Amino acid sequence: MSERDCDLALVGGGLSGGLIALAVARSRPDLRLRLIEAGERPGGNHRWSWFASDLSPAGAALMDRFPAAQWQGGYRVAFPARTRDLATPYRSLASADFAAVLEQALPAGTIRTGTLVAALDAEGVTLEGGERIGARAVIDCRGFAPTPHLTGGWQVFMGRHLRTTAPHGVQAPTIMDARVEQAGGYRFVYTLPLTPHEIFVEDTYYQDSPLLDRQALSQRIDEYCAAQGWHGTTLASETGVLPVVTGGDFAAWQASLRVTGVARAGARGGFLHPLTSYTLPFAVDTALAIAGAADLPGPQLAAMLEARAARHWRATRFYRRLGAMLFGAARPEERYRVFERFYGLPEPLIERFYAARSTPGDRLRLLCGRPPVPVMGALHALATTRPALQVAA
Numbered sequence: 013m014s015e016r017d018c019d020l021a022l023v024g025g026g027l028s029g030g031l032i033a034l035a036v037a038r039s040r041p042d043l044r045l046r047l048i049e050a051g052e053r054p055g056g057n058h059r060w061s062w063f064a065s066d067l068s069p070a071g072a073a074l075m076d077r078f079p080a081a082q083w084q085g086g087y088r089v090a091f092p093a094r095t096r097d098l099a100t101p102y103r104s105l106a107s108a109d110f111a112a113v114l115e116q117a118l119p120a121g122t123i124r125t126g127t128l129v130a131a132l133d134a135e136g137v138t139l140e141g142g143e144r145i146g147a148r149a150v151i152d153c154r155g156f157a158p159t160p161h162l163t164g165g166w167q168v169f170m171g172r173h174l175r176t177t178a179p180h181g182v183q184a185p186t187i188m189d190a191r192v193e194q195a196g197g198y199r200f201v202y203t204l205p206l207t208p209h210e211i212f213v214e215d216t217y218y219q220d221s222p223l224l225d226r227q228a229l230s231q232r233i234d235e236y237c238a239a240q241g242w243h244g245t246t247l248a249s250e251t252g253v254l255p256v257v258t259g260g261d262f263a264a265w266q267a268s269l270r271v272t273g274v275a276r277a278g279a280r281g282g283f284l285h286p287l288t289s290y291t292l293p294f295a296v297d298t299a300l301a302i303a304g305a306a307d308l309p310g311p312q313l314a315a316m317l318e319a320r321a322a323r324h325w326r327a328t329r330f331y332r333r334l335g336a337m338l339f340g341a342a343r344p345e346e347r348y349r350v351f352e353r354f355y356g357l358p359e360p361l362i363e364r365f366y367a368a369r370s371t372p373g374d375r376l377r378l379l380c381g382r383p384p385v386p387v388m389g390a391l392h393a394l395a396t397t398r399p400a401l402q403v404a405a
Contacts, residue, residue: 015146016136016146016147016148017044017046017136017145017146017147018044018045018046018145018146018147018148019043019044019045019147019148019149019306020036020043020044020045020046020147020148020149020150020151020306021045021046021048021136021137021145021147021149021150021151022045022046022047022048022151022153023048023129023132023137023150023151023152023153023154024048024049024152024153024154024155024278024280025047025048025049025051025053025054025055025114025123025125025153026049026054026055026056026058026153026154026155026278027055027058027060027110027278027291027292027295028153028277028278028279028280028281028283028291028295028298028299029047029049029054029151029153029277029278030047030054030055030110030111030114031074031295031296031298031299032151032153032277032298032299032302032303033045033047033114033118033122033123034074034077034113034114034117034118034299035074035299035300035302035303036299036302036303036306037117037118037119037122038074038117038303039303039304039306040303040306043306045118045119045122046122046124046137046145046147047114047118047122047123047124048124048127048129048137048139048145049123049124049125049126049127050125050126050127050128050129051125051126052125052126053107053108053111053115053125054107054110054111054114054115054123054125055107055108055110055111055114056107057107057248057250058107058250058252059104059105059106059107059171059204059212059250060104060105060107060110060291060292061102061103061104061105061185061187061204061292062075062102062103062104062290062292062293063100063101063102063103063363063366063367064100064101064102064103065100065101065363065366065367066290066292066293066363066366066367067293067296068297070300071293071296071297071300074296074299074300075103075105075296077113077117078105078109078110078113079105079109079113080103080104080105080109081103081104081105081204081206082101082102082103083101083102083103083184083185084101085099085101085183085184086098086099086100086101086102086184087100087102087184087185087186087187088184088185088186088187089186089187089188089189089351089355090186090188090189090190090191091188091190091191091348091351091352091355092190092191092348092352093352094352094355094356096355096356097184098355098359098362099359100359100362100363102185102187104185104204104212127139128140130142132150132152132271132274133150133271133272133273133274134150134271134272134273134274134310134311134314135147135150135273135310136150137150147310148309148310149275149308149309149310149313150273150274150275150310151274151275151276151277151302151313151317152269152271152274152275152276152277152280152281153276153277153278153280154278154280155278155279155280156254156255156279156280156284157269157280158222158401158402159260159265159268159400159401159402160400160402161260161261161262161264161265161268161400162255162257162259162260162261162262162265162400162401163257163258163259163260163397163398163399163400163401164255164256164257164258164259164260164286164332164335164336164339164398164399164401165197165218165219165220165256165258165335165339165398165399166218166219166220166221166222166253166254166255166256166401167216167217167218167252167253167254167255167256167289168216168217168219168222168223168224168229168252168253168254169202169214169215169216169217169229169251169252169254170214170215170224170226170229170230170233170249170250170251171202171212171213171214171215171249171250171251171252172212172213172214172230172233172246172248172249173206173210173211173212173246173247173248173249174210174211174212174213174237174242174244174245174246174247175209175210175244175245175246175247176209176210176211176242176243176244177243177244178209178243179208179209180205180208180209180211180240180242182203182205182211183205184205185202185203185204185205186201186202186203187202188200188202188351188355189201189202189203190348190351190352192232192236194344194345194346194347194348195217195228195232196217196219196344197217197218197219197220197344197347198217198218198219198338198344198347198348198350198351199215199216199217199218199348200216200348200351201213201214201215201216201233201236202214202215202216209244210247211242213233213236213237213242215229215232215233215236218256218338218339218347219344220339220344220399222253224251224253226251229251254289255279255284255289255401256286256287256289256335256339257284257286257332257335257401258286258332258333258335258336258339258398259332259336259397259398260400260401262282262321262322262325263322265282266282266318266321266322270318272311273310273311273314274310274314275310275313275314275316275317275318276314276317276318276321277295277298277299277302277317278291278295278298279291281298281317281318281321282321282324282325283295283297283298283320283321283324285328285331285366285368286328286331286332286335287331287332287334287335287338288366290366293367293368294324294368298317298320301316301320302317327368328368330370330375331368331370334350334378336398337350338350339398340398353381354378357377357378358377361374361377361378365378
């Protein structure tokens with residue numbers, strides 16, 4: 013092999029790496045790419061969802077390449093004291109469909125799956141076993157790693173794709189049903205009607221620890237489905253543990269991951285919504301930015317993305333403060349009240365919140381009025397440092 017096997021090597025074939033590969037291949041077909049993934053297919057075993065209002069026209073055009081489920085009529089939320097239908101169109105993409113598009117759209121030989129990486133550097137990637145892939149630029153997209161430098165809590169979930177024996181009768185997504193028992197944190201059930209006989213059901217928790225009790229979550233999904241009258245066959249399932257970032261030393265976190273000349277993207281680069289843990293809108297924007305700067309040498313690309321991530325950290329400070337209040341100002345079983353009040357606000361404000369584009373007026377509106385948590389508890393939460401986002405040994 014030549015000393016340089018490709019122009020751009022992407023390590024990690026999840027959402028971020030896959031979108032970067034697609035965006036670059038679409039705008040710069042002359043560049044040689046390698047997308048290196050440890051799993052059997054790009055994307056892993058996930059489902060990504062987003063609001064149509066999250067994306068710019070260019071971002072929507074990139075995502076239109078994928079066969080996402082779409083609900084043009086909007087979605088529903090449900091709480092003990094509030095049920096509301098909102099009109100914002102909603103989208104959801106399964107990782108199998110994500111992988112199929114990448115496999116078809118990227119040139120043959122671009123994707124390498126089942127491939128473990130031993131080391132990265134500014135000039136390429138060394139695989140386990142010693143094989144070397146030389147590159148002009150390397151981007152690390154391998155996902156968030158627990159760290160002592162950032163603080164917060166965790167979003168833990170289990171999802172199940174169910175084929176029902178009878179039509180389930182659900183027409184629109186319910187992205188939060190918090191009328192369920194609040195077990196150890198803010199809990200809600202998320203449902204997506206995929207076809208008349210298929211529905212995706214996810215049990216989600218905002219909790220203080222990253223513990224994922226598969227048996228307990230599976231039983232609670234069983235109970236929820238039974239209460240709705242949904243019976244049938246499980247087609248697929250997934251689990252996840254995502255960080256909810258409330259603070260920390262971002263520069264120290266960046267330094268702890270830095271490999272000279274190697275860029276970082278996705279959650280590993282800090283591109284996520286601190287409170288919702290959403291990554292898709294930021295992965296789309298980052299992919300488009302990289303495609304527009306695809307000729308940069310690796311060190312310059314790394315510096316560009318670090319600076320972009322630092323700006324994102326500063327711009328999302330407000331959401332980290334809200335997260336600190338969510339975790340620290342109310343008893344775990346009362347945390348749902350924060351979102352119950354939130355969903356009484358104007359719909360454009362809610363759209364901007366999820367896209368992390370809240371205006372100063374939005375922020376004032378979110379904090380004004382009767383607080384959903386005790387005022388003294390909120391002040392105490394803002395003055396208290398949350399635990400580090402680490403997994404106990």
